[in-house]
Amino acid sequence: MNKLLLGLALGTSLILTSCAQKKNVNAQNDPWLRADSIRKLIVAPTFKKQDFNIRNYGAGDDSTQLVTQAFAKAIKACNESGGGRVIVPKGTFLTGAIHLKSNVNLHLEDGAKIKFSRNPDDFLPVVFTRWEGMELMNYSPLIYAYEQENIAITGNGVLDGNASNEYWWPWKAKAEYGWKQGMKDQRADNQLLKEQNKNRVDPRKRIYGKGHYLRPAFVQPYLCKNVLIADVKIINAPMWNLNPVLCENVTVSKVKIVTHGPNNDGCDPESCKNVLIQDCYFDTGDDCIAIKSGRNEDGREIGRPAENHIIESCEMKDGHGGVVIGSEISGGAKNIFAQNLRMDSPELDRVLRIKTSSLRGGVIEDIYMRNIEVGTYKEAAVRCNMFYEEAGDFMPTIRNVVVENMNVKKGGKYGVLVNAYEQSPVENLKLINCKIDGVEIPVKVDYTKDMVFKNVVINGKEVEAVNSK
Structure with missing residues (x-):
């Protein structure tokens, strides 16, 4: 009997271990499963x-x-x-x-x-x-x-x-x-x-x-x-x-949020963990949502990244960017998910904006955006910039950024714009099933690594990714 019970226990343990391993593999293959796990951690207080x-x-x-x-x-x-x-x-x-x-x-x-x-x-x-x-x-x-x-x-x-x-x-x-x-x-x-x-x-x-x-x-x-x-x-x-x-x-x-003063960002969670921003309206004088983690020495010393953020079902009008990461981002950012967003304004500069510098440093990684409907914008749909402020001694990192199912009716100057360091190219930037019409310059990038475009159509033509050599 004891042997039988032991065998059942071992079998159950192996099954549970196998299920956990499969779940981890699935989460790696589909990061939105990770977002579902994060959502369960965010519970509004009661009174x-x-x-x-x-x-x-x-x-x-x-x-x-x-x-x-x-x-x-x-x-x-x-x-x-x-x-x-x-x-x-x-x-x-x-x-x-x-x-x-x-x-x-x-x-x-x-x-x-x-x-x-x-x-x-x-x-x-x-x-x-x-x-x-x-x-x-x-x-x-x-x-x-x-x-x-x-x-x-x-x-x-x-x-x-x-x-x-x-x-x-x-x-x-x-x-x-x-x-x-x-x-x-x-x-x-x-x-x-x-x-x-x-x-x-x-x-x-x-x-x-x-x-x-x-x-x-x-x-x-x-x-x-x-x-x-x-x-x-x-x-x-x-x-x-x-x-x-x-x-x-x-x-x-x-x-x-409707306010057009200087630095009138809409929502700036800074060095926060487990954040849900949903069903909001932003019409601002600066970034609509800007995810941050401290400036320079303060950000690095505290060392608290912005992590586990879910942004969904929001509408953005005027602003320097719809979803923005930086520039005060020295503590880094990870696991940022944005989905089902609507953006439309000739005064909205960018859809997804990542801004940092070698004065900031920090690692920005695992950024996922999907199902984005855009009427118009001014500068770029996707913008990665490592030269937002003067140079310093802390090389920034931007990696694992995925944008899926973005539809732009009338774009601005650029479709995708990347400015990075040769020694720290933007890594694993992926655009999947994206359609952008009406831009002047489809893609302008300098240093990228393993950038991937799948079914990306800009101005009616399918566009391939451009990687630095």
């Missing part, structure tokens, strides 16, 4: 069924009066009671920085608008944050959370950053955003922060804020777990809109 209305904590009907303390009190009460929803009812509420705490869902009811102050002092004291991939103490993001779990922003209301050519945007130092000669701007602070990053100054001693001009991000959960942002509309951002940093298990669903 206790109790509400805390900001009106009960001092928020009145006067939309010109700050109600920052009402938000803070309601969030504190919700958190201390085990969590639930902080309700923003119909109406417009003016506030400074909002800091979320664990187990709190900031919920905007229909007709609710949170309008943020234009006074930079209302985003003090400074907090530990990131600015273009570099750590520092700076103005608080408009909505911020640090080392919290189970947090959300939900509902059909509006988040209005209240930025314009008179407020926040002129700090960019560009005339089209209201800057005029003699105005204070971000250039000196930006340069100093880069030097502090390079010289490895303690990030908590990189103190900016009052008297400085680095615009805050709109929504930034930092080192948080279990994050949900759903349904809200976001307008008039000072800078990047959604910028989760070093977070795990992030869901962004049915969010509408």
